[in-house]
Each structure stands twice: as structure tokens, then as C-alpha cells.
Amino acid sequence: MDLNLDAPHSMGTTIIGVTYNGGVVLGADSRTSTGMYVANRASDKITQLTDNVYVCRSGSAADSQVVSDYVRYFLHQHTIQLGQPATVKVSANLIRMLAYNNKNMLQTGLIVGGWDKYEGGKIYGIPLGGTVVEQPFAIEGSGSSYLYGFFDLAWKENMTKEEAEQLVVKAVSLAIARDGASGGVVRTVIINSEGVTRNFYPGDKLQLWHEELEPQNSLLDILNAAGPEPMAM
Amino acid sequence: MTFTIPIDNGDALKNSQRTLYPYVTGTSIVAIKYKDGVLMASDMGGSYGSTLRYKNIERVKAIGKHSLLGASGEISDFQEILRYLDELILNDNMWDDGNSLGPKEVHNYLTRVMYNRRNKFNPLWNTLVLGGVKNGESYLGMVSMIGVSFEDNHVATGFGNHLARPILRDEWHADLSFEDGVKLLEKCMRVLLYRDRSAINKLQIAKITEEGVTVSQPYSLKTFWEFQAFHNPTAGAQGSW
Numbered sequence: 052m053d054l055n056l057d058a059p060h061s062m063g064t065t066i067i068g069v070t071y072n073g074g075v076v077l078g079a080d081s082r083t084s085t086g087m088y089v090a091n092r093a094s095d096k097i098t099q100l101t102d103n104v105y106v107c108r109s110g111s112a113a114d115s116q117v118v119s120d121y122v123r124y125f126l127h128q129h130t131i132q133l134g135q136p137a138t139v140k141v142s143a144n145l146i147r148m149l150a151y152n153n154k155n156m157l158q159t160g161l162i163v164g165g166w167d168k169y170e171g172g173k174i175y176g177i178p179l180g181g182t183v184v185e186q187p188f189a190i191e192g193s194g195s196s197y198l199y200g201f202f203d204l205a206w207k208e209n210m211t212k213e214e215a216e217q218l219v220v221k222a223v224s225l226a227i228a229r230d231g232a233s234g235g236v237v238r239t240v241i242i243n244s245e246g247v248t249r250n251f252y253p254g255d256k257l258q259l260w261h262e263e264l265e266p267q268n269s270l271l272d273i274l275n276a277a278g279p280e281p282m283a284m
Numbered sequence: 285m286t287f288t289i290p291i292d293n294g295d296a297l298k299n300s301q302r303t304l305y306p307y308v309t310g311t312s313i314v315a316i317k318y319k320d321g322v323l324m325a326s327d328m329g330g331s332y333g334s335t336l337r338y339k340n341i342e343r344v345k346a347i348g349k350h351s352l353l354g355a356s357g358e359i360s361d362f363q364e365i366l367r368y369l370d371e372l373i374l375n376d377n378m379w380d381d382g383n384s385l386g387p388k389e390v391h392n393y394l395t396r397v398m399y400n401r402r403n404k405f406n407p408l409w410n411t412l413v414l415g416g417v418k419n420g421e422s423y424l425g426m427v428s429m430i431g432v433s434f435e436d437n438h439v440a441t442g443f444g445n446h447l448a449r450p451i452l453r454d455e456w457h458a459d460l461s462f463e464d465g466v467k468l469l470e471k472c473m474r475v476l477l478y479r480d481r482s483a484i485n486k487l488q489i490a491k492i493t494e495e496g497v498t499v500s501q502p503y504s505l506k507t508f509w510e511f512q513a514f515h516n517p518t519a520g521a522q523g524s525w
Contacts, residue, residue, distance in 0.1 A: 151360050151363075151364065154307075154360070155304070178307060178308055178332065178337075179307040179308075180306070180307030180308055180358060180359075180360040181360040182307070182308045182330070182358075182359040182360040182363060183360075183363065184330070184338055184340075184341065186338075186340070196335075199335070
């Protein structure tokens with residue numbers, strides 16, 4: 052019995068999708084790397100498929116872009132034919148179709164999230180290989196390795212929109228702290244019945260973790276600030 | 285198992301593929317015939333290499349009115365097989381002739397699919413367990429990813445081959461009651477929980493009888509750790525394990 056399952060190669064990125072009471076929150080880091088070089092430090096990995104469905108992309112930038120481009124194209128036509136917004140499930144299934152049938156060539160893990168009037172907020176995880184798993188929350192990308200324990204602890208059903216977004220931002224931030232392939236800013240997209248909201252959290256607005264220091268302009272500021280004035284009598 | 289065949293005949297142009305390794309995998313399935321039909325047990329785990337990544341995957345599904353399909357191996361391939369079977373059952377129903385595909389027929393169909401994929405060096409990376417009851421006759425069989433197919437009174441896949449089979453060989457007998465059958469399966473699943481790294485403690489037991497299919501709610505098994513020998517194993521020999 053062959054137990055040497057080639058464990059998948061690490062994928063640059065941390066992406067997260069979380070359902071809450073009324074919709075979904077998608078989150079991602081913004082680092083695109085070519086080997087050790089950061090090709091883009093402010094990428095947008097949360098890509099729109101339709102007005103109400105977005106996808107978080109991880110793994111090969113090219114593969115994830117081409118898959119989401121095809122699916123956006125299919126969904127556009129589907130929406131016209133259907134006469135109403137596409138559902139999250141259909142979007143996930145189209146991604147699955149491409150991911151599964153091209154499993155030998157593609158190297159991309161995706162999280163599809165959105166809101167439709169039939170099922171409300173839904174998150175579908177689509178890892179390497181093309182399995183589709185509907186989940187209350189999903190994490191993908193190389194940075195996700197560092198978040199399994201965190202989510203086991205911090206995840207709760209029926210969070211509010213604010214709690215869900217805080218959780219996502221915290222999680223991506225923690226992953227960035229430990230994963231070399233993740234970095235930059237934290238982007239979030241909130242999707243619910245009212246519409247879509249994009250948020251942006253630059254590195255300096257995030258909480259500091261273990262062994263991280265408060266950013267300074269220069270050493271000179273520290274030196275000048277230190278040293279008490281001699282007492283005046 | 286390796287399917288690493290370097291072929292250089294312009295495959296990419298001809299649009300043919302070779303599946304080389306699985307990504308998200310399910311571990312053992314254990315199933316037995318009992319008095320009223322068939323019982324099948326599986327855990328709800330989907331592993332990603334050595335990570336226990338997904339903990340809510342249903343690996344046993346009802347097929348038509350008369351069959352249960354359990355799968356170990358690559359989950360995406362299992363999902364594809366379910367689609368094939370969906371179409372098969374749909375077409376069967378469309379005939380509207382009062383006949384319906386039984387477990388024997390479904391097993392045969394799956395055997396053909398698996399074997400033909402194997403011949404093209406592009407297997408569906410699963411070991412499937414097919415159980416069912418039709419016209420009072422119980423049926424239990426399995427098909428592997430290379431197309432090996434057979435029936436038996438009790439079957440097990442993956443690690444279950446090594447750990448559950450001996451237990452089943454020893455303790456299975458004809459006409460098990462439902463309670464005894466469940467206890468026997470739970471005995472096997474507990475051993476798998478102790479000894480299979482990719483097992484998780486969340487399982488489902490499915491039952492199929494003439495009346496139909498029932499899949500239990502997910503539940504966990506208690507485990508025992510209070511052997512004296514476990515308390516202080518290195519006392520007599522420091523540095524041992």
C-alpha cells in the first residue's frame with residue numbers, strides 16, 4: 052500500500068473565507084513572489100466573478116487568473132441566460148469543472164464566496180485536485196498552515212459582520228508574521244444582501260505580534276527621545 | 285502505487301492526461317453484511333498529505349434506492365464518480381419501466397469504469413465499496429483503482445485491509461443482528477483510530493436494508509488510555525519508548 056502521497060508543494064499566499072450571520076467576509080494578503088523576489092507587494096487576490104460572487108486566489112498567479120477569467124466569462128453568459136444573478140454554488144461548480152478536469156496542469160487553490168437570495172452567504176473551498184467542499188469557513192495558501200490551530204480556537208458560529216472581519220484581518224496578519232510567502236497589506240471583501248464592501252488594512256495598522264516592534268522613522272528619533280534631561284534645581 | 289510513466293508522444297497535443305498522485309484523500313471504509321442487509325462505516329476526514337484538513341466529508345452516499353457507495357482515496361475523483369452515477373440512475377429512472385439498478389449492476393458499472401481508466405494510465409484514485417439489498421438479497425463488493433473487483437461478506441479498504449480484516453475474519457458470522465454488527469464495526473473503527481494516522485474521531489455508520497438507506501449522524505468514539513503499562517512505560521528502561 053503506497054502511503055507516499057506526494058504532499059502538495061507550498062503555495063504563496065494566505066487566503067481566508069468566513070461566513071457570518073448575513074453574508075461572507077473574504078480576506079487575503081497581497082504578496083506575489085517569484086522565487087525569493089517579491090514581484091508585487093500590493094496585489095489584489097480577491098477577484099470579482101459576478102456582482103455577488105468573488106473568488107480568493109492562491110498558488111500559481113497565472114493559473115488562478117486564467118481560471119477566474121474563464122469562469123467570469125461563463126458566469127456572465129449564464130447570468131444573461133438565467134435573467135438573474137448567478138448563485139454561489141453555480142460559480143463554485145464552474146471553478147470545480149476547470150480545476151478538476153485540468154488537475155494535472157493547474158496549481159491553484161481557490162476559495163469562492165458570495166451571497167445569493169436562495170442560500171444566503173456561502174463559502175466553498177476548492178483545493179488542489181478539484182475537490183469542492185462547502186464550509187462555514189475556509190483557509191488556503193501556504194500561510195494557512197499557521198492558522199489551523201488559530202481557527203480551531205477562535206471560530207464561532209453566527210458572528211456579526213464586525214466580528215467576522217476582525218477575525219479575518221487578525222488571521223491573515225498572523226499568517227503574514229510567520230509565512231515568508233505572505234505579506235504586504237490585508238485586503239477584505241464583505242458580501243451580503245446589501246452589496247459588496249472592500250477594505251484595506253496596511254501593515255502599520257495591524258496589531259503587533261510576538262517579537263515585533265513598533266515601527267520608527269529612524270534610530271535618531273529613539274536616541275534623541277531617550278536620555279532624561281538633567282534635573283534643574 | 286506509482287503511475288509515473290514518462291511518455292513522449294505529444295500527449296499534451298492529444299489532450300490526454302495521466303493522474304500521478306492524489307491530493308485530498310479519505311482513509312478506510314469498513315463494511316459488513318448482516319441479518320437485514322449491509323452496514324458500512326467510515327470517518328469524515330479528508331487529509332491533505334499529512335494534514336487532517338477537512339473534518340466534515342461524507343464518504344458514504346446512497347445510490348438510487350438499493351445501494352450504498354463508500355469511497356477512500358482522492359475525494360475529487362469520488363465526487364466525479366457520484367456525478368457519473370447520478371447520470372446512470374437518472375437515465376435508469378427515465379425508462380420508467382418499474383426496474384431499477386441494483387447493487388450488482390452498479391458494482392459492475394463501477395468496475396468497468398475503474399478498469400478502463402486504469403488501462404489508460406489515468407486512474408480514478410479511489411477504492412470503492414458497494415453495498416446494497418435488492419429483492420431480499422444482500423450484496424457487498426469492492427473495486428480498487430486498478431480495477432480489481434470482488435464480492436465478500438465483509439470488506440475493508442486502505443488501512444482497514446490490515447487492521448480491520450483480521451478482526452472481521454475472526455468475529456464476523458452470518459445473520460449478525462444490527463446491534464452486533466454496529467459493535468463489530470465500531471471495534472474496527474476504534475482500532476483504526478488508534479493506529480491509522482489519517483483517521484479522525486468523527487464517524488458515520490450507514491445502513492441499507494430492503495426498506496432503504498439510513499446514514500447515521502456524525503459521532504465520536506470513546507478511547508481507552510488507562511492501561512497500567514501506559515502510565516509509566518520507561519520506568520524500567522530509561523531512554524526507551
